Amino acid sequence: xxxxxxxxxxxxxxxxxxxxxxxxxxxxxxxxxxxxxxxxxxxxxxxxxxxxxxxxxxxxxxxxxxxxxxxxxxxxxxxxxxxxxxxxxxxxxxxxxxxxxxxxxxxxxxxxxxxxxxxxxxxxxxxxxxxxxxxxxxxxxxxxxxxxxxxxxxxxxxxxxxxxxxxxxxxxxxxxxxxxxxxxxxxxxxxxxxxxxxxxxxxxxxxxxxxxxxxxxxxxxxxxxxxxxxxxxxxxxxxxxxxxxxxxxxxxxxxxxx
Numbered sequence: 068x069x070x071x072x073x074x075x076x077x078x079x080x081x082x083x084x085x086x087x088x089x090x091x092x093x094x095x096x097x098x099x100x101x102x103x104x105x106x107x108x109x110x111x112x113x114x115x116x117x118x119x120x121x122x123x124x125x126x127x128x129x130x131x132x133x134x135x136x137x138x139x140x141x142x143x144x145x146x147x148x149x150x151x152x153x154x155x156x157x158x159x160x161x162x163x164x165x166x167x168x169x170x171x172x173x174x175x176x177x178x179x180x181x182x183x184x185x186x187x188x189x190x191x192x193x194x195x196x197x198x199x200x201x202x203x204x205x206x207x208x209x210x211x212x213x214x215x216x217x218x219x220x221x222x223x224x225x226x227x228x229x230x231x232x233x234x235x236x237x238x239x240x241x242x243x244x245x246x247x248x249x250x251x252x253x254x255x256x257x258x259x260x261x262x263x264x265x266x267x268x269x270x271x272x273x274x275x276x277x278x279x280x281x282x283x284x285x286x287x288x289x290x291x292x293x294x295x296x297x298x299x300x301x302x303x304x305x306x307x308x309x310x311x312x313x314x315x316x317x318x319x320x321x322x323x324x325x
Contacts, residue, residue, distance in 0.1 A: 084112040085129045087204070088158070090150075091136040091166070092117050107197045111204075119150045122157040130158040132204055134187075136166040142177040151181060162203050175210050185209040194272045198265060249291050250304075257284045262301050 087108060091097035097115050104113045114125060119135075133154050137147050142165065154163055164185030165178045178186040185203040187196050199209035250258065253274075260270040267285075271278045285297060294300035 085131045087111045087113050088133045089115045119153045126157045130161040133161045134164045139168045192272050258304050
């Protein structure tokens, strides 16, 4: 009797959790992602299904995010567009993220044009993908950046590579509003990740750098910003802190150092 009561209580608690819905037709891929998400996003109930045909089962739940795997299909494929429409109809308050085998700018752009909040190529490291999902859940947008054609950046042996991802929250200022003249392209990349609050380890994974190299870039950034810490450097770079004063809020929301 007691076991039945406890089981009912656990079921009721799980039904009250916000839901992240994973739609992936491949069983092995789905179960692998499911295991990772349940470990990394413990505050959510992770529900999985093979197709959108089971959406009615979660229509009454608090679905916060639907991650739809589209494989090799382009976002303008008729099946994908039908799935997106069905998700929007059944999960009114949910953000949508696409998981794609494609890793090109045209596919990413087509996805964002259809109102999805996240675009995740399967080539992403898992740490980056989880961080991107957290951002989308927080109300932001995650997508890869296009390939940037630049001459060799100072201090780099190879032409400057593209960033793995771009992320921004609702209401953020455009990157073009920021003063970037004094920063190298690599430092601008690190600044973008610092603004997300990412620790050194994850920044290193995203940018394919060592943690020591990330620390070196942060030291250079802080010196150029005349900042006492990472948070102050980001605030100055984003224009929320003038060069002539210290923001009293810099300690209120500090960015982790590791």
